[in-house]
Amino acid sequence: MRPDVVSLTEHLVSIDSAPGCPTLPVVGVLAENLTALGASVHLQEGVHEGVPQRNLVARLGGDGPAGLVLAGHIDTVPWSANARATTAPERDGSRLYGRGTADMKGAVAAQVEAAAQMVERLRRPLVLAWTYAEEVGCHGALQLVNESALMGDISEAVCMVGEPTDLAPIVGHKGYGGVRIQLHGEAAHSSDPWAGADASQALGTLLRDLHELRETLRQNAPLSTVHDPPCTTINTGLVRAGAARNLVPPHASVEVEFRPVPGADIQELQNRIQACVDLACASAPGVHCEVDWEVCHPAFDQSPSAQVVEWLVERTGKAPSAVPFYTEAEFYRAGFEIPTVVCGPGSIQQAHRVDEWISFEALGEGQDLYRQAVEEYCC
Numbered sequence: 001m002r003p004d005v006v007s008l009t010e011h012l013v014s015i016d017s018a019p020g021c022p023t024l025p026v027v028g029v030l031a032e033n034l035t036a037l038g039a040s041v042h043l044q045e046g047v048h049e050g051v052p053q054r055n056l057v058a059r060l061g062g063d064g065p066a067g068l069v070l071a072g073h074i075d076t077v078p079w080s081a082n083a084r085a086t087t088a089p090e091r092d093g094s095r096l097y098g099r100g101t102a103d104m105k106g107a108v109a110a111q112v113e114a115a116a117q118m119v120e121r122l123r124r125p126l127v128l129a130w131t132y133a134e135e136v137g138c139h140g141a142l143q144l145v146n147e148s149a150l151m152g153d154i155s156e157a158v159c160m161v162g163e164p165t166d167l168a169p170i171v172g173h174k175g176y177g178g179v180r181i182q183l184h185g186e187a188a189h190s191s192d193p194w195a196g197a198d199a200s201q202a203l204g205t206l207l208r209d210l211h212e213l214r215e216t217l218r219q220n221a222p223l224s225t226v227h228d229p230p231c232t233t234i235n236t237g238l239v240r241a242g243a244a245r246n247l248v249p250p251h252a253s254v255e256v257e258f259r260p261v262p263g264a265d266i267q268e269l270q271n272r273i274q275a276c277v278d279l280a281c282a283s284a285p286g287v288h289c290e291v292d293w294e295v296c297h298p299a300f301d302q303s304p305s306a307q308v309v310e311w312l313v314e315r316t317g318k319a320p321s322a323v324p325f326y327t328e329a330e331f332y333r334a335g336f337e338i339p340t341v342v343c344g345p346g347s348i349q350q351a352h353r354v355d356e357w358i359s360f361e362a363l364g365e366g367q368d369l370y371r372q373a374v375e376e377y378c379c
Contacts, residue, residue, distance in 0.1 A: 005363045006096060008033070008109040010089040013098035017075045020051060023132040023140075026074045026105075027054045030130065033112055034058040037119050039128075042150050046132060048139050053132035055140045057150050060115055061122035066152065067377035069127045069159040070111040070370060071332060072344070073134030073141070076100040077352050085356035094360050101358040103351035107162030107344040110363055114370035124378045127154060134328055138297060141328040145335035154336055158308040160373060161329045162344035164351055164358075167369055169312040170342035171304050172226055172322035173329075174233075174259040177266070177296030181206065181277055185287045187243075187250035196248035197286025200241040203252035206280035210236055210256065213272055225261060226322040232260045232269065259326075262299040270296075300330035306339040308377075315372060316343075323348065343369070 003011070015025045031041045037060060044055035056074075059066070079086050079099040089098035096106075111128055118126070129151065131140030144150065163170075183203055188196025214234040221231035235257045242249035256273065260266055274291065281289050302309065304320040313320060320341075325348060333340035345366025346358040 005109050005113045005367045006360050008112060009096060009101060009106045009358070009363060010098070012105040012109060013089040013100050014087055016087045018078045018099065019075070019136055020049070022052045022054070023074050024052060024054050027056045030056055030074070030108070030112065034115070034128065037116055044144060044147065044150055046140060046143050048133045048136070053140065055129070055131045055144050057144070058128045059125050059152055060119055061125035061378060063152060064125055066127045066154045066157040067124035068373055069129055069151070069154055069157050069332070069338070070115070070162065070373075071129045071159055071328065072104050072108050072111065072162040073132070073328065074105065074108060074130045075132055075135050076103065076105070077135050080354070083354035085354055095357045096360065096363070097355060097357040099356060102164045102346035102356055103348070104162055104164060104344060106346055106358045106363050107164070107366055110345055110366035111162060111370050113367045114374055117371050118374040118379065121375070121379045125152070126374055126378045127151060127157065131328065138328050138331065141331045145331050148336060151336065154338060157338050158377060159332045159336065159338050159340040160308070160370070161327055161332065161340065161342045162366070163327050163342050164344050164346035164348050165323065165342055166347050167316050167343055167345060167365060168318040169309050169316065169320045170323050171302040171309055171320045172262065173300045173324065173326060174227060174261055175264070175266070175297055175299035176257075176259055176326045178255065178257045178294040179273060180255050180292040181253060182290040183252040183281070183287055184289070185248070185250050185284065188248040190246040190248060193248055196250065198248050198284055199252035199287055200249040202280040202284035202287040202289070203239070203241050203254065205283040206254065206276055207236055207239070209276040209279060210234060210273070213276060222261065227261055228324065230261070232258065232264050234258045260296070260299060262301040264299070266296050297326065298330045298334065300327065300333065300342075302329070302333055302340055306341070308339050309341050311376060312341060312343055315369065
């Protein structure tokens with residue numbers, strides 16, 4: 001007898017897949033479940049920061065053109081033993097607590113159970129695709145798109161990504177990028193600050209100018225947008241300087257995150273940040289800099305007139321909207337060239353919390369909506 005969606009979520013949550021852990025054990029459980037349903041299961045090996053990882057792609061209903069892709073990720077954010085959300089799931093009333101219950105092992109379990117309900121009725125193939133290391137840069141999704149033959153024929157399919165949206169159809173979110181800026185000066189005794197090159201002086205100028213740029217971006221926000229805040233944002237999230245209070249700081253650094261709105265000129269934004277860096281170094285004689293840019297992931301911008309979006313609006317009664325967090329959706333929309341929407345059970349308000357949870361009702365509603373999607377696109 002198959003487990004119910006709550007029990008399967010518990011099983012997946014009990015397997016640690018936080019950063020630094022391999023996803024192979026989670027994939028093993030999912031592969032076993034899908035093989036029992038008669039799926040053709042394909043594994044894609046990967047590595048992230050020296051740790052073995054694995055994507056899973058499964059097909060039910062043969063090798064023809066698929067009608068639907070149900071997608072998601074199987075890693076989680078970190079957890080601590082003294083938090084409530086750990087790898088020891090806990091049922092409390094109508095809630096299931098644990099790391100990944102909302103984001104997003106619950107949605108993965110709902111997708112599996114929906115597939116199990118519909119496997120005997122498939123007229124077109126159903127594809128399930130789950131990836132590693134989404135929480136730290138969507139590395140599994142990037143590998144999957146780059147080696148897309150593993151998906152088989154999905155040219156006629158639509159895709160649903162199961163991030164927690166309370167089952168609202170999400171058609172947009174901002175992009176995501178970052179840069180690490182290191183400032184190098186020369187140490188000296190604090191009794192004579194001018195004897196060295198003070199990296200913290202350049203850092204202060206840099207932080208001031210980056211925050212001024214942030215305000216400029218807000219003042220020049222697009223007049224019509226579904227995003228909140230409506231502008232490209234910049235955050236100076238990690239700031240470090242110095243080694244001791246009686247030492248002129250020889251080094252300083254800041255790690256900057258930026259989230260560009262759809263259509264933003266990424267190169268122009270990077271040029272403006274670089275200009276802030278150049279001015280900061282010029283303000284502190286003897287200080288030089290290193291700038292390490294991350295690849296900027298693109299914004300997600302699915303047309304709300306896509307048939308799958310309209311179908312979800314009809315089924316859920318919820319209007320399409322945008323979210324402030326990042327997902328794998330744009331990789332699939334652009335990389336696979338198929339209509340893609342983010343829609344999953346649970347709330348982002350519960351994700352990543354020390355007491356992360358999802359309700360039994362939400363898991364059941366997610367399973368039912370995915371079942372209806374399979375029925376619409378594959379039966």
